Amino acid sequence: MKRMKIADLTPEMILASDVINCDGRFLLPAGAALTERSIRLCKAWGIVEAEIEGEEAPSFDAGRNDVDPAALAAARRLNEYRFLHAGTKHRAMRELENLSSLRKARAIEQGLPGGRFSVIGDDDAEAVEGNVPLEPINLGRLSEFGLRLPTLPAVFDRINETIMNPNSSAGDIADVVGKDTALTSQLLGIVNSAFYGFVSKIDTVSRAVAIVGTKQLTSLVFGISVIKIFDRIPARHIDMREFWRHSLACGIAARIIAGYKQIQNTERLFVAGLLHDIGRLLMYRLWPEHSRRVLFAARRESRLLNEVEKDMLDIDHAGIGALMAERWKLPFLLEATIRYHHAPGNSYNRLETAIVHLADIIAHVMEKGSSGEFFVPPLDEDAWDLLDISENLLTVIIDHVDRQIDDVTAYFFPGS
Numbered sequence: 001m002k003r004m005k006i007a008d009l010t011p012e013m014i015l016a017s018d019v020i021n022c023d024g025r026f027l028l029p030a031g032a033a034l035t036e037r038s039i040r041l042c043k044a045w046g047i048v049e050a051e052i053e054g055e056e057a058p059s060f061d062a063g064r065n066d067v068d069p070a071a072l073a074a075a076r077r078l079n080e081y082r083f084l085h086a087g088t089k090h091r092a093m094r095e096l097e098n099l100s101s102l103r104k105a106r107a108i109e110q111g112l113p114g115g116r117f118s119v120i121g122d123d124d125a126e127a128v129e130g131n132v133p134l135e136p137i138n139l140g141r142l143s144e145f146g147l148r149l150p151t152l153p154a155v156f157d158r159i160n161e162t163i164m165n166p167n168s169s170a171g172d173i174a175d176v177v178g179k180d181t182a183l184t185s186q187l188l189g190i191v192n193s194a195f196y197g198f199v200s201k202i203d204t205v206s207r208a209v210a211i212v213g214t215k216q217l218t219s220l221v222f223g224i225s226v227i228k229i230f231d232r233i234p235a236r237h238i239d240m241r242e243f244w245r246h247s248l249a250c251g252i253a254a255r256i257i258a259g260y261k262q263i264q265n266t267e268r269l270f271v272a273g274l275l276h277d278i279g280r281l282l283m284y285r286l287w288p289e290h291s292r293r294v295l296f297a298a299r300r301e302s303r304l305l306n307e308v309e310k311d312m313l314d315i316d317h318a319g320i321g322a323l324m325a326e327r328w329k330l331p332f333l334l335e336a337t338i339r340y341h342h343a344p345g346n347s348y349n350r351l352e353t354a355i356v357h358l359a360d361i362i363a364h365v366m367e368k369g370s371s372g373e374f375f376v377p378p379l380d381e382d383a384w385d386l387l388d389i390s391e392n393l394l395t396v397i398i399d400h401v402d403r404q405i406d407d408v409t410a411y412f413f414p415g416s
Helices: 036-044 069-082 091-109 122-128 139-145 154-164 170-178 181-191 205-212 214-229 240-260 266-274 278-286 288-301 305-313 317-327 332-339 350-366 381-387 393-412
Strands: 002-005 026-028 049-052
Touching: 026 036, 069 091, 091 350, 091 393, 154 170, 154 214, 170 181, 170 205, 170 214, 181 205, 181 214, 181 393, 205 214, 214 266, 214 393, 240 266, 240 350, 240 393, 266 332, 266 350, 278 288, 278 317, 288 305, 305 317, 317 332, 332 350, 350 381, 350 393
Parallel strands: none
Antiparallel strands: 002 049
């Protein structure tokens, strides 16, 4: 008996155990011979694997007639450095490295770059040498240096006030959103995109509120609002579109995982993924020299960015992001998710933090955009155990992100 991915199943294989979906719905009995129809049924119900009698799951490289073995070998060599800190001993990381190598191999075959990873250049290394030590970042002393934390747009406060009013209706919320035409356009674009996949078009905010939900739509409004706050960071510090593309990929992956964990407000997880690295943007905005030096040191020493941040600044981007969330009076659970997304075991919101932790790793593996980190972050094994999902679900998550990312990015960044 062997557990096999749904994509590897073929007709006439014999099921070794019952097939039951995540809602507990019985689909197929043990002992049944698979058919084309039953395999399609399993896929339609979101089944990602099945236990098969007398079968050994094929190795990842075996039978890969769709990719040149030389290209796959080259891709694996590229990934050795990217997975330096993550490793591949854990079955989930091994599966992610396999999927990443396959993506890179196909890119190599098409003559595309095998990845955007680069090591620090000599000029950059010399720029770091000889610099005086940096002053640690102290958010409590911002006013002494004439610095201010960014504030949320007024429209978000008005929406929150309306939602908190027990007498407010969906129409009242729609009226507040409708006063901002750009926000309305973006919201309706997202609601009608692959992010939701509704069959019929939703053409009014009031209908969007009724169908998607008040809390869910508010989460999306918040995500759009935050992106607008950080639209003026110079390109010499970071490519903002690439940063947000990474964050959107993380958010989409988090939302998909949340769906499999049957969390109702999956948009909350989308926003948590979207904002997980928000502290890094504040560093680029208020402390550009600190950010530059940390980035160069991490690249020169082949270390993870958050570890170098702690060593050089006494705080990392996750801590800065959490402090900003606290100043914004964001929900306590969201603040915890931002603070502990690299250390989910320390969070008082462990499940949702574990979801964003894994989603961040997936976004790095996919190389959708860039947050500034060049390595795939290591997996917290306790977080993986808490999620209690199969590694065979990872390819499904990645496929969903691939299908949604371009559409969602276009609506979060209209006209770009």
